[in-house]
Amino acid sequence: MAASTRPGRGTNLALLVLLAGSFLTGWVAFGVGVAPGSRLVAVAHGTLGLGILLLAPWKSVIVGRGLRRRRRHGVAVALVLVLAASLLAGVVHSVFGPLCVGAVSALALHVAFAVVVVPLALGHVVRRPQRVRGSDLSRRTALRAMTFGGTALLAYAALSSVTSAAGLPGARRRETGSYEVGSGDPTTVPVTQWFTDGVPDIDPAAFVLRIERPDQPGQQLSYDALLTAAVTTRAAVIDCTGGWWSEQTWRGVRLDTVLGPLGPLDHGSIVVRSLTGYTRRFPAEEASALMLATHMGGVPLSPGHGGPVRLVAPGRRGFWWVKWVSDVSVDARPWWTQPPFPLQ
Numbered sequence: 001m002a003a004s005t006r007p008g009r010g011t012n013l014a015l016l017v018l019l020a021g022s023f024l025t026g027w028v029a030f031g032v033g034v035a036p037g038s039r040l041v042a043v044a045h046g047t048l049g050l051g052i053l054l055l056a057p058w059k060s061v062i063v064g065r066g067l068r069r070r071r072r073h074g075v076a077v078a079l080v081l082v083l084a085a086s087l088l089a090g091v092v093h094s095v096f097g098p099l100c101v102g103a104v105s106a107l108a109l110h111v112a113f114a115v116v117v118v119p120l121a122l123g124h125v126v127r128r129p130q131r132v133r134g135s136d137l138s139r140r141t142a143l144r145a146m147t148f149g150g151t152a153l154l155a156y157a158a159l160s161s162v163t164s165a166a167g168l169p170g171a172r173r174r175e176t177g178s179y180e181v182g183s184g185d186p187t188t189v190p191v192t193q194w195f196t197d198g199v200p201d202i203d204p205a206a207f208v209l210r211i212e213r214p215d216q217p218g219q220q221l222s223y224d225a226l227l228t229a230a231v232t233t234r235a236a237v238i239d240c241t242g243g244w245w246s247e248q249t250w251r252g253v254r255l256d257t258v259l260g261p262l263g264p265l266d267h268g269s270i271v272v273r274s275l276t277g278y279t280r281r282f283p284a285e286e287a288s289a290l291m292l293a294t295h296m297g298g299v300p301l302s303p304g305h306g307g308p309v310r311l312v313a314p315g316r317r318g319f320w321w322v323k324w325v326s327d328v329s330v331d332a333r334p335w336w337t338q339p340p341f342p343l344q
C-alpha cells in the first residue's frame, strides 16, 4: 500500500490512473440504465473518486516538495482546486441529496468541474512528466494496487453505511445514483434538455409523424391517428443523468406496432428523430420494448415533456427518451454508429 512507501512516483502514477478511471466510469455511469450494471459502475466510480481523496496526504507531501523547488504552479494549483471542487460536489450529491446552488445542481457542478479537470490534468502531466518504468508492471505493484483498491472500496462501503445509518438523503438513491421525484405525479416531473435543445412550439393539429422503412413506401401519422393507436399503457422509470428519476404510467403505441414486422435486418437500427433535430439510434430488435407515448400519468404530454409524442425507452437513461418525435426510420446501419451521447 502507498502508506508503506515514500510519496513519489508511485503516488503520482496511481493518481493518474485513478483520475482516468473515475473520468471514464463517470461517462459509463451516464450510459448504463439498469442494475446490476448501473450499480457496479456507480460503486466503481465512487471507489475511484475516494481513492483520489485517500492519496491526498501522500500527494500533499509531493506538492510541498514541488512548491519549494519549482517556480510556476498555475496549472497545478488550478488542477488541485478544480479537482477538489469536483470531488466535493460529487460527495455532496451522493451523500446529502440533490442539492442546488441557485439553478445549478451539485451533480452538474461535479460533471462540469470534472470536464475542466481533463485539460488541466493533461497540462500538468506535460509540465511534470512522470516516467513509467518496466518495473512498474511488477507483481509488487499489482499487490499494492489491489491492497489500495480494497482500502478505497472499504472507504466507499464505510461512507455508504454512515449515509444510511445517519438517515441522510444519499441512502435513498436509485442504483444509478439518481434521486426520486414526482413519481405518479406528472406535474412535478422536471422538464430537462440534454444540452442545447429547446422546447419547440408545435401545433398538434398540423403535426405529422413520418415513418420510413427501406422496404415500404413512407407513412404519415397525424396526431389523431396516433391517439387512436395509443392504447398501450405501461409503467416505466425515466432516469436523467442530471440526477433524478421518476416512475410514470405512459400511454402510447409500441414501436413494433407502428413499424410492422421488421424481418431479417441483420444489424439494422431504428432512428428516432425529434422535430428539433435531436436524434438517437436503437437496435432494431428493441422495437417491441420502445413506445411512442402521447400521455404521461393519463394526461396528454405537455410541450415541455415532449408533446405531442415522445419516446419511452425503459431501462435506458433519460437522454434516449427523444421528445417531440417527428421521424422514425429503419436502416441497415448498426445502432452503435453514433456518438455515445447526443451532441445537441
Ligand SMILES: Nc1nc2c(c(=O)[nH]1)N[C@H]1C(S)=C(S)[C@@H](COP(=O)(O)O)O[C@H]1N2
Residues within 6 Å of the ligand: 189, 190, 191, 192, 193, 194, 195, 196, 197, 198, 239, 240, 241, 274, 276, 278, 304, 305, 306, 317, 318, 319, 320, 321, 322, 323, 324, 344
Ligand atoms: N428532443 C429532445 N429530446 C430529449 C432531450 C432533448 O434535449 N431534446 N433531452 C433528453 C433528456 S436528457 C431527458 S432526461 C429527458 C427529459 O424528459 P422530461 O423533460 O420530460 O423530463 O428527455 C430526453 N429527450
Ligand SMILES: [Mo]
Residues within 6 Å of the ligand: 192, 193, 194, 239, 240, 241, 242, 318, 319
Ligand atoms: Mo437527462
